[in-house]
Amino acid sequence: MADTKVYRATTTAPVNIAVVKYWGKRDPKLNLPTNSSLSVTLAQSDLRTLTTATCSAAFQGQSDSLLLNGEPSDISGARTQACFRALRERRSALEAADPSLPKLASLPLRIVTENNFPTAAGLASSAAGFAALVRAIADLYELPDSPSQLSLIARQGSGSACRSVFGGYVAWRMGEKEDGTDSLAEQVAPASAWPQMRAVVLVVSAAKKGVSSSSGMQQTVATSGLFQERIRTVVPDNIAKMEKAIAAQDFAAFAEVTMRDSNSFHATCADTYPPIYYMNDVSRAAVRAVEAINAKAGRTVAAYTFDAGPNAVVYYLEQDADIVLGTFSSILGAGVDGWKGGEAPSTAAAAEVDATVASTLKTGVSRVISTGVGEGPIKSEEHLVGEDGEPVKR
DSSP states (O other), X not given: OOOOOOEEEEEEEEOEEEEEOOOOEEETTTTEESSOEEEEEBOTTTSEEEEEEEEOGGGTTOOOEEEETTEEOOOOSHHHHHHHHHHHHHHHHHHHHOTTSOXXXXXXXXXXXXXXXXTTXXXXXXXXXXXXXXXXXXXXXXXXXXXXXXXXXXXXXXXXXXXXXXXXXXXXXXXXXXXXXXXXXXXXXXXXXSTTEEEEEXXXXXXXXXXXXXXXXXXXXXXXXXXXXXXXXXXXXXXXXXXXXXXXXXXXXXXXXXXXXXXXXXXXXXXXXXXXXOOOHHHHHHHHHHHHHHHHHTSOOEEEEOOSSSOEEEEEEGGGHHHXXXXXXXXXXXXXXXXXXXXXXXOTTOOOOOHHHHHHHHXXXXXXXXXXXXXXXXXXXXOXXXXXXXXXXX
């Protein structure tokens, strides 16, 4: 009698926000970057992807499938197929070495995944998505690969996904080999090394980006003169400074590199022909608000950064929450969703912000996400697929 058991594994994976940005590919097919990058993994209590990977002989005759937030998702693309292929090859090797293992590698995969944040809105959804996909299938196949080894696979799905296989502070080393075997992620420091790190995300728009990261970065590589200087000198210098700042828990240094690198990245986007603008008026108002916060504090207590989207991510330390969150609370008020505990923070320590800047933020920020540094992928028993192989109604 055929084994019709439904094999399942579920994992969560986090969003990461780079403080030294990845932008540009030296090999688009293998997702090999033109420069190294470094990120902070954010807490999964606030931003995470939950993914269940299943396979069964009962699915025979069906194709691999993926449901994302309840809707069928196309998995025929080269990136997703590269991840499936690499994971199946590893499982096949285990089965060849131990004939007693169930033959899972040849079975159709049924994947169900959910995000608790907007997809394709500049919140690194693909990073969390591919990290969760790879980790869940690796657990389903009981692969012995280390997180760094799995980052090689996640990278093929989405470059920044390789950083989401770790928690804390994570570097993606660009590597030099043509086959990409040295282009992987490694943990610079665990979350516990600097647990006071916090972040507030000002969600400017939940709409899908006008220019995708993939097409945007290739335009930049092909046409921006500033970009060449960035990858040659700016990024290597920023990586070295950032690793030193994290090791020393030097927030002022961390903040300066974070803001300068964000500025450098968006300058290369503007220098692209035709130019790419991911930031908008609301984004620029957030920059001015951070400057006002730091001016009132008399030191650097907040640092802005923007990925390929308009949302502002503001890093700060827990001990400076009153002035940082208080300032944004004084502008946005209780009417915006997302404050911890459901109540807007006290405005007693708020910095005074230009009226035009405040008005732009108040009308342009739809919600906030208040979070901190967090852990990497975590196994879960919250399966999105039942023992019968069908998606769980939620």
